[in-house]
Amino acid sequence: MLLATRCPACATVGPAPCADCVAAMAPSVAVPVPPGLDACRALLDYAGPARQVVAQLKYRNARASASWLAEGIAGLVSAEEVHLVTWAPTTDLRRRSRGFDHAEVLARRVAAELGRPCWSVLIRLPGPPQTGRTLLERRDGPEFGARRTVRGASVLLVDDVVTTGATLAAAAAALRTVGAARVIGAAAAHPR
Numbered sequence: 001m002l003l004a005t006r007c008p009a010c011a012t013v014g015p016a017p018c019a020d021c022v023a024a025m026a027p028s029v030a031v032p033v034p035p036g037l038d039a040c041r042a043l044l045d046y047a048g049p050a051r052q053v054v055a056q057l058k059y060r061n062a063r064a065s066a067s068w069l070a071e072g073i074a075g076l077v078s079a080e081e082v083h084l085v086t087w088a089p090t091t092d093l094r095r096r097s098r099g100f101d102h103a104e105v106l107a108r109r110v111a112a113e114l115g116r117p118c119w120s121v122l123i124r125l126p127g128p129p130q131t132g133r134t135l136l137e138r139r140d141g142p143e144f145g146a147r148r149t150v151r152g153a154s155v156l157l158v159d160d161v162v163t164t165g166a167t168l169a170a171a172a173a174a175l176r177t178v179g180a181a182r183v184i185g186a187a188a189a190h191p192r
């Protein structure tokens with residue numbers, strides 16, 4: 001027996017999200033391409049029900065809409081332009097407290113939709129030393145390392161929300177150090 005799902009935005013029992021909330025969502029405007037990426041796309045305008053649906057991804061009991069979002073994100077790219085899918089990991093602390101990484105959940109479902117492998121490539125490095133860094137780098141926040149090579153690959157980098165693009169830019173920089181030929185960003189939502 002299937003457990004009843006609820007719309008993560010309005011809590012109505014049924015599809016997650018429900019038809020009314022889907023109708024109230026707007027597609028994202030074009031996303032400025034962060035440094036180091038070849039393209040960057042987002043599915044939804046991060047407002048109204050879309051904001052709630054994406055925010056709820058972070059909680060295990062409200063992930064019914066992850067598949068719906070993944071299907072939409074997969075529709076932003078063609079499988080032919082992607083060799084493999086990966087994600088920008090959250091901090092170890094957050095992953096341990098929630099028991100999962102919502103960006104990984106999304107990336108794995110997007111990969112399944114595209115019929116492409118999903119690889120764990122990036123490692124989130126602990127708080128970067130700030131000395132010797134430029135003002136721009138200091139503002140940019142997270143730093144990533146890479147655990148394996150992706151030489152020559154076109155990589156789809158999945159995240160939940162792309163705002164300034166700083167996280168995707170930092171992740172793309174790490175992917176380039178292990179040979180990524182192309183990096184395409186794809187997010188569930190982008191605020192106007």
Ligand SMILES: [Zn+2]
Nearest residue numbers: 007010018021
């Ligand atoms: Zn709803």
